[in-house]
Amino acid sequence: MRSAFVTELMERLKYGEELYLLTGDVGWNAFDKLREQFPKNFYNIGLAEQSMVLIAIGMALKGKEVYTYSILPFSAYRTFEQIRLACYNNAPIRAVGMGVGYDYDIGGCTHFGLEDIQAMTSLPNITVVSPADSRETTMLLRQLKGIKGPAYIRLSKNSEPELHNRHDNIKIGQALRIMDGKDVLIVTTGAITKLAIEAARRLEEDGISCEILNMHTLKPFDGDSVRKSAGGKRAIAVIEENNGGLAKLVSIELSGSYGGPNCRFISFRLPDEFNKEVGRRDWMLERVGLKADAVYNKIKLAVE
Amino acid sequence: MELQSIADSLRQEVISLHRDRQLPHIGSALSCLDVMVALYFDVMTAEDTFILSKGHAGTALYSVQHRKGLIPDNLYEGIGRNGSPLAEHTSYPEGMVKLGSLGNGLGIGVGMAMANKMDGSRGKVYVLLSDGEVQEGSTLEGLWIAGRFRLGNLVAIVDYNRWQAYDRTEDVLPLACTDKAASGYGWSAKHVMDGNDTQKMAVELGSLAAGTPNLLIAHTTLGKGLPNEDDLSTHYKPPS
């Protein structure tokens, strides 16, 4: 996703568009070409993330298109109040958080992105996008051009070029149905969508058909589509690389009644805790049940 | 009208407003009113931008903007009443940076000054800070960064009334953005001994160094013009 992000910015710069990338001393190697070819459009602000966002607000209020970049916690948490000010002033900054969930695995908890869905979607005026693959990243970046307020973009380190073939239907603010089915609704977001697809395919083999809604936009949240798709389902499963942000968004929409008779709600998420042990991402995700096997088993049990 | 007489009459307006609506922060408003009068009635052009980083002096700014015709009478009259879009911490008019949380104005000013440079605009950016909010690390970051980018179009004014919300500023922490420190980061910096002398402030603001960001440390009096001026109670208690 990061290379899709850089490629998209460079393409636009080549076409003569004016935009600026500010980094908090992060992205060595990834931004080298951009910096070389467009030195006036790249600023390493230094290890001063709050100021990076404040500067972006100032530039954006003067009409500039400006992206701020750091590892997710430093982009989204260190700067939370500055992003809130961007929201209050409706300054169209683009804050990019790199590395969702356990992406920085061995790196440890300071670098994990466990809470950003809750934190960022809690802010008024903001648009929050969470692409599932590289092509979604490109398309969402393009569509953000039409958004007048601030935006937060959560990027995964582990992404596929294309997880599905419905990119043409991407529209900011609208849930994207990437698989059709009548028994189970899976709601997901970000690169973990890959896991949702794997589990759904295995369930299909057992005759359990799954609809997958990919929430590439987390705010504004397309609750209408979620409610509509939930209708008549035997189970609703939420799959996320976050400590429950998406499950909460979904459950707010479904409060009251939802689904078919005896519909089950299952949340696959990261636990709300700081890990005492770390390892590679796959190992860490497996330990908390974010693995195709485990998801398949749990959903199957729920509908049987 | 002479600058000082504008400031004097606005001072009376702000005092009555705070008395009538029982608003706090009168001390902060009155200590920096004269600086804003100098900026709005003498120094700034249409291309310039003003940021009130110490957003709690909102009523002083509103009074200046109202006199300038930037805020309509009915909204100005409505300050402190239910339904007003003019919060105590600056929130109006549209196009002004809305602030109130300390330590954020300088960084936004840096971004605006950078954008003006990119555009080749002659517009300057003026940021008014409290002496307390310099303690926010983000203000110091702004000092470093503005110096590093040699933002000759950026002017910071510290309202040095030597009080912050709980104590004397120097009893909490020594002033972090001294003229020496700022010079070290590439700013031109100086003290203005009578920051409540509007004419003097206008002269100082009109004769700044070129090619570097400028810092003016304006020595002011909290609650200037009140019977209990220079007393911390003016930070909290509306005039009676």
Ligand SMILES: [Mg+2]
């Ligand atoms: Mg003070």
